[in-house]
Amino acid sequence: MKEIKIYSPATIANVSCGFDVLGVCLDNVGDEMIFRQSEQKGLRIVEITGADLPLEIEQNVAGVAGKALMEQLNPNFGIEMIIHKKIKAGSGIGSSAASAAGAVYGINALCGYPLTNKELIYYAMQGEALVSGAPHADNVAPALLGGFAFIRSYAPLDIISIPAPKELYATVIHPQIELKTIDSRSVLKQTVGLKQAITQCGNLGGLISALYTEDYDLLGRCLHDEFVEPKRSLLIPNFAALKQVAVKCGALGGGISGAGPSVFVLSRGKQIADCVASEMRNIVKEADYQCDIHVSPINPKGIKELI
Amino acid sequence: MKEIKIYSPATIANVSCGFDVLGVCLDNVGDEMIFRQSEQKGLRIVEITGADLPLEIEQNVAGVAGKALMEQLNPNFGIEMIIHKKIKAGSGIGSSAASAAGAVYGINALCGYPLTNKELIYYAMQGEALVSGAPHADNVAPALLGGFAFIRSYAPLDIISIPAPKELYATVIHPQIELKTIDSRSVLKQTVGLKQAITQCGNLGGLISALYTEDYDLLGRCLHDEFVEPKRSLLIPNFAALKQVAVKCGALGGGISGAGPSVFVLSRGKQIADCVASEMRNIVKEADYQCDIHVSPINPKGIKELI
Incomplete structure (x- = not known):
């Protein structure tokens, strides 16, 4: 796969009594992101629409999360990322998490899916750390796993995926x-x-x-x-x-x-x-x-x- | 049914992180209790073996729980209760709860099962209140329901029965x-x-x-x-x-x-x-x-x- 386009959804964290431990994934609010293999190695954000966010890798949650994963996977090609933000920043429905989770998903896909979505959570959390100071998983985990994601523990990271009731x-x-x-x-x-x-x-x-x-x-x-x-x-x-x-x-x-x-x-x-x-x-x-x-x-x- | 003999099991309350909310039912530690219809109305404890416990209804957890249920059901016969205590008092495995839960189960049975086991929990709790000061459910609920019993709330009483993993x-x-x-x-x-x-x-x-x-x-x-x-x-x-x-x-x-x-x-x-x-x-x-x-x-x- 040389190119992939994904939809990275908004999420609700702190689901009531699940403060700090439970998040859930929304279906029709989300960002679009495009990933392309490039000859120049490393990760680059080439375009961002819908929000005034930095293209610099180290200052962008998608960049930080993506870079952490690239360092782990070390592919023999580079990756260009385009982000179309649809989720408003600061809204409380996981805007930064959608970027971070989307970045690691897209990169993992272009590398041939070496990691499971559950394994990707750790890398997405590194992006979240940029905005919130501490890496937290209650938005990135439901974005990557769908349904409800329950964070039992951070040390060690222990996340349980729970299906949502259908209605x-x-x-x-x-x-x-x-x-x-x-x-x-x-x-x-x-x-x-x-x-x-x-x-x-x-x-x-x-x-x-x-x-x-x-x-x-x-x-x-x-x-x-x-x-x-x-x-x-x-x-x-x-x-x-x-x-x-x-x-x-x-x-x-x-x-x-x-x-x-x-x-x-x-x-x-x-x-x-x-x-x-x-x-x-x-x-x-x-x-x-x-x-x-x-x-x-x-x-x-x-x-x-x-x- | 004129007479019934039951086995009322020991239970573990405060199952670790389930402090105050989770209890579980044991299988091979428990009391035996016998209930007989009698012409003389009301509830009487006619014999207790295995423990030095009062026969007086108001001073015995089985008596208090049983009386609370008898007042609700108001049967047109009396009931005699015999208790063979096998669970040691003060052991922390629900000795009083086995008496209280057993009492309401036996009485309900002799009355033709008008209440479900879940409905009986409330009455069994009245017996527990005698020993602990406050009615609590985390032993009587698993004794009556089996498996794990989760106490979501006391006001209103909201108890969830959860099957135990088989092994x-x-x-x-x-x-x-x-x-x-x-x-x-x-x-x-x-x-x-x-x-x-x-x-x-x-x-x-x-x-x-x-x-x-x-x-x-x-x-x-x-x-x-x-x-x-x-x-x-x-x-x-x-x-x-x-x-x-x-x-x-x-x-x-x-x-x-x-x-x-x-x-x-x-x-x-x-x-x-x-x-x-x-x-x-x-x-x-x-x-x-x-x-x-x-x-x-x-x-x-x-x-x-x-x-």
């Missing part, structure tokens, strides 16, 4: 406000009550069970986050109202996507997910900020190869 | 030392680090996943408790050595059963579970306390009716 849809609203990661992080407490921690464990264990048994009601009962949402949601305009309309439409529940400002809602079936989107639109109509709203099934496979 | 065995050592529940509780901190809490969530989610996928290796990787074991294990003689021999035998891992002093180890297959038992015996041979050691498959159904 599950996500509605994501991205209010176009600036929410600095530093603000998002500063509301995190360094300790939690033992009782809260046990409540979180109860909901998380229930959620994992619900995914395996496709028990939508149980899934809905588990979508509560004790650790972060109570504080972080205060930084997101209309958060309570957005969750409230989700309940009104019959959705299962939701929370903050990643570190925000996007808010996600999970529903059984497209009809409810569409209802949530429409009601959310009504809420923000009066607000003095713009927003994007996406309705998406869960993407079962992650990154896709385009013709 | 799973437990080795339980009960050192016959007195470990007061008050000491066991006093080592609990009221707060935990956020990082620790996330580690616990990672292991718990992994453990739940491992149960559904019968992934024994993953199960083993998840058997770590951040919340309680580091402190509580200091009250249990030879704890580190007992865990060490388990690893040496190739076991998956283990922890403190309930609030102790029993220690449990989970293994894939009877051979490893037997090896653990034998090595544990060597460790305590030199010690100045007696101990019981049990090797048991996981009981998939919970309480059994005997002929």
Whole structure:
């Protein structure tokens, strides 16, 4: 293979009670990336559209992730990468992760797939480290594996791929406000009550069970986050109202996507997910900020190869 | 049915990272209980063997649980209960829970099974409250449901029954030392680090996943408790050595059963579970306390009716 074009999807990290451990893959929001073999060795980003991002390898998440993998695989050809960003940066739906995961997927493909998608996660994480300071996997893992990805541990890296119940849809609203990661992080407490921690464990264990048994009601009962949402949601305009309309439409529940400002809602079936989107639109109509709203099934496979 | 004889099994609560949320049912350690219809209405305990326990309904966990159910079902006959205790009190393998769960099972059976075993949990918990101060479900639920029982929430009561992987065995050592529940509780901190809490969530989610996928290796990787074991294990003689021999035998891992002093180890297959038992015996041979050691498959159904 001399050239490949891929679709690298958006993802939701920090899925409610799965704070820092659970991510899920969206299906119809994502970047396109093209990879071409070149005679000149090494990795180059030759074009970026849709976002004002640096072409320099060391300053670009796709570059950093891709370079880490190239050093490992050491192919006897070079690779040129073109990135068409469709996921807005800072939206909280894994924009940088899509770039990093896409980069390692494309490079691995041009090299003849020596590594599995699970093995690629480590390299994609190196790109994520550039933007967030620490390598984290809860966006890159679902982008590469599809469905839900559960991060059991970072040392050693231990990631479990869990299929999503088939009728599950996500509605994501991205209010176009600036929410600095530093603000998002500063509301995190360094300790939690033992009782809260046990409540979180109860909901998380229930959620994992619900995914395996496709028990939508149980899934809905588990979508509560004790650790972060109570504080972080205060930084997101209309958060309570957005969750409230989700309940009104019959959705299962939701929370903050990643570190925000996007808010996600999970529903059984497209009809409810569409209802949530429409009601959310009504809420923000009066607000003095713009927003994007996406309705998406869960993407079962992650990154896709385009013709 | 005028009379029924049942076998009410021992259980392990606080299954490692499942502190306060996960219990599992043993197969070959348990009490026998007999229930007979009587003309005189109400519930009476007519005989207890194997333990010095009160016959008075209000002072006996089986009595309190049974009475709570009798008041709900209001049968037009009375019930006499005989308890043959085989599980030692204070052992940390659900001795009181076996009595409470057995009582409600037997009464429900004589009344023609109006309630499901899941519905009986609430009544069994009322008996548990007598000994522990607060009604808890992590022993009575696995005794009534078999396999693993996951307590998602107490308010409302939300319990998930999870089948155990088929080759799973437990080795339980009960050192016959007195470990007061008050000491066991006093080592609990009221707060935990956020990082620790996330580690616990990672292991718990992994453990739940491992149960559904019968992934024994993953199960083993998840058997770590951040919340309680580091402190509580200091009250249990030879704890580190007992865990060490388990690893040496190739076991998956283990922890403190309930609030102790029993220690449990989970293994894939009877051979490893037997090896653990034998090595544990060597460790305590030199010690100045007696101990019981049990090797048991996981009981998939919970309480059994005997002929």
